[in-house]
Structure formats: C-alpha cells, structure tokens
Amino acid sequence: MSPTDLTHAVITPANAAGLKRVRQLGPSRIELGWGQTLGFDPLGTRLLSIDKLNTPYRLRWWNLETASDVPAGSVELKLEPSVAFLSSADLIVAGGPPVGEAATPWRPRLLSLSTTDGSLWREDTLPSPVSGLGASRDGTLLVILERDGAWLWDVRSWKQIRDLPGIEGDFTVKECAFSRDSRFAASVISHHDQGHECLYLWDLTTNAQPWHLPIEQLPFVWSVAFHPTQPLLVVGGNASEVLVVDVNERRILKSIPHCQYASNLDFSLDGTLLVESGDGRGFAVHHFDTGEVLFSHSDDEDLQTSDAVFSPDGRFIAWGQGDGTVGLWGVSPVP
Template sequence: MSSTETGGSVSSACLSSDGTRLLLTAYQGRVLLWDLERSWLAWRQEDPAYHYGCALSPDGRFAAVGLAEERDGAATRASLRLWDGRSGRLLEARTFDAQRTWAVAFTPTGDALVAATSSGELVFLSLPGLETVRVVEAPASGALQLEFNPEGSLLAASPDTSAFVVIDVRDGRRLFDYSDLDDLQGSSANFSPDGRSVCWGMDDGKVGIWGVTLNRRSQS
C-alpha cells in the first residue's frame, strides 16, 4: 500500500483502460499519475488553477484535465491541459470562451478529445494539437460527466441537474434524454461494456437501465 499528499481535495480520478494507472486531480492545482502495479507516483505536476474532470487516452499516450484559470476580478477562464501520459510533459493547452471546463473524455479510438465547458458546449478537439473539430450543444448549463459507448458513436452527458442525455456523435442530435425532476440529485450516466445499455442513478436510490438499439437510438 502507498499514499501521497494531494495538496487538497481530489476533484476527479480516471483509471486507465488496463487498470494499471490512476490519474488524479486535486482541486487546487495538482495533477498526479499513479503507477498501480509498482505502487508509486509516476509523475506530478503543479498547475495554479482550479482542476475539474480528467481523462486518460485508451492507449495511455495522453492525459487531459479541464480547468478554470483565475483572472483579475471574480471571473475565471475555461481551459484544458494535455500532458504526455508517460512522462507528464505538457504538450498543449487551450482556452475557451467560458468560465470552466467541467469534464473531458477521449474517444474510444483515442484520436480526438471532447471538452464540456460551462457555456453549455461540447467541444471536439484534434490530438495532439487541440484544434477545434466541431462544437455540439451540451445539456443544461454544461456536462459534468461524459462517457462514450464502446463504438464511439454515442456520448452520454450528465449535467449538474437530475438528468442525462445520449447524443449522436456524428451529427450532434439528442437521441434520448431523461430526468426525474429532482434538482437535489444528480448522477453519472454509464454505458455497459458491450454498449447495449446505459444506466443512471435515480432519486429513489434505484438505478435505471435503458436499452440501446443497433441503429444508435436509445429506447426505454
């Protein structure tokens, strides 16, 4: 067993697809990558900003983190950092016309990245340059959690309200949305490993499971 000082409360964590590495962000400006097989800290980066969602690419090449950079006055600026997943070297950085970048997720193929900002947009970015490929409308004021289905054709997005949506990645259409209308409750939406269903935590303590059809439309 090993441990490290994160320098603040952990705001996000992402386990690598092979289960050997764990990416962590501390809210007040620290990014850490743990090698779980060796039980040691592979790298750590200090970054003076508010850290939110993080993600590791499927092949382990990249680590991404959504942030809010402090500016003069009360407002912050949404940004994104892309590090080398092995060495922790900073590769690219992007800013957005928003106050925060809530969540980030790599496509299953690992050739693109999507960032969810507080302006209510899902920004698809190329790798490693982080050029904008296209922009899709996100649910509510912004998605706090993102997950692709295994094929990468659907994206489940959950805002800070009692709802989630399933989006067609090709054209940005909302194929399905659900809400239990309880503003005091929220949950992440997750696809099953085979992509045939999506689940979401409900306000009555149960988990709802919806089937996903082969033509990429969700049904209850």
C-alpha cells in the same frame, strides 16, 4: 453489467431510441441536493456510486454478477466525492481523509479499498488532498493535487511513476481522463488566479509541458472524455454545446449543439454515441457525428445532478436517479 450477460443488445444509433430501464439498484434515499458520481470497473462486473453533495461522502458499490440490487458494500470518506474509482472488480482507489490512526497521522492519503468488505488494503501519504483522479485501462493513475501539481501513479505496484509538468497556481480540478491507448491524459480545471476555465493535455510519451487551452466558450467546465477510436476529446460545461478537440492538431474542431449543461460525458464502446447528464435535467444520448438527440430521460429532480456512463461492453447506461437509486438502462434483448 457482467460481460457474460449477453441478453441485451449493444446500444447503437439504430436502437438507442428504444432504451428502457431494466434494473434499479437501491435502496432509495430521498434528500435535497442528492447527486451521484458513477463508474464501472474495467470488466463491468462492479458499479461504484459516490455521493456528490453530502458530507461525509458515501461510497456504495454493487456486484452486477448477482441478482441482488442491494449494495455489496459501502464506506464513508470526508473528502471530495469525485476522487474515487474502481481500478478492478476487487479494488476501489480513493482520496482519503487525514486521520490520527494512519501510518503517518493527520496527512492526506491515497487509499486502496477492498470491494469485498470495504476494508483498507493499502495507503500512502500525500503532500495535500487529492483533487482529481483519472484511471487508464492499464492501471496507471493520474493524481492531481491542488497546489502540488500532477503525478502518474501505478495502482498495481502502488508507487509514483513520475511527476507531470506544467500545472500550477490557484485552481480547482473538475475532471481527469486518459485516452484509450493511455498515450494522453487530460484534465479540465477552473483557474482562479487567471480567471478562466481551461483544458490541460499531456502527451505521456514525452516529458514536455502540457498543452494548455483556455476554454472561453464555456463559463464553467465540468467534464472531459476521450473518443475511444479517434484522436478526439470532448469538453462540456454549463452551455448548450460540447466542444470537440483534435488531440493531434491541438485545436477545437467543432462544437455539438443542444447539449444541456453537460455535467458529465461518456462515449459508447465504438464512439458513435455520446451520453451526457445534465444539471437537474436527466440524461441524453447523442449521435456523436451529428449531435442528434436519440434518447433522453428525466425524473424532474431539479436539485440533483448525477452521472450517466456506459458499461464497458456497451450494453447498458447507468444513471443516478433523484431518489438515490441507480438505474441501468438497456435495449431489447437480442432475438
């Protein structure tokens, strides 16, 4: 939501139980297996939705500074739906399909698209398809290519900064994330040749090998998120707990019980709240320190799995609904 929209209160542990849907972004599109990956731009003026299960994958975005609930634009891509994000209010960065009319034809690409009309601004050829992207607040991008390792890419200068060591083998990337200060980058992946789920953590101030943590507590991992004010990150998957990892001490600190199949995780602005979306189970808001569920909602669409994410100013939660729309949830206006 626009940072100038101050009519709703910041969501806190004290008022989270009063969350209500305040806006519905459409149009609806009822299809079996619907699901959406969501993300705000850094200022909260645009919201991006990416199909999770349909091919070709559709990207839609809304200008939240206007009253219109109709998407400001949309494009379709043929690759993984999770590899796209809003680097600013003006630009979407995404993995692009090989096409014959590209500068280097029939090669995977990294794309920069305009949010004005979806047109291509910049592109670069890659050795293999992008399988994971994570955006930092300063515009740096973690690019993970299956079979080709991990890179740091600078969106503003549109060039590779350096390789990141230590990731190899037959794997599938689930999610990537940066710490708030951009010192650390993390990725959760499924290692097919090693037969386990794992967390990779890079300290970007060094060229050291990443810390590699096998995740034995979760049969499958899907999500990772850094705490905004503490040296902690959380890992979620298909189990009734979320793991809390101490980044400095490189160890699992504790688990938060009763989180149900966390397909994505996101922290509130100050880290007191953790929102999780579940596999066909809606979304829930937890008090991070205690794990207590303060609010939950579901539309009973068992076949859809969509993200729930906080807006950058902490006033709204966006959640992809079962009919293909996106709901914005907030608490009562400030008196």
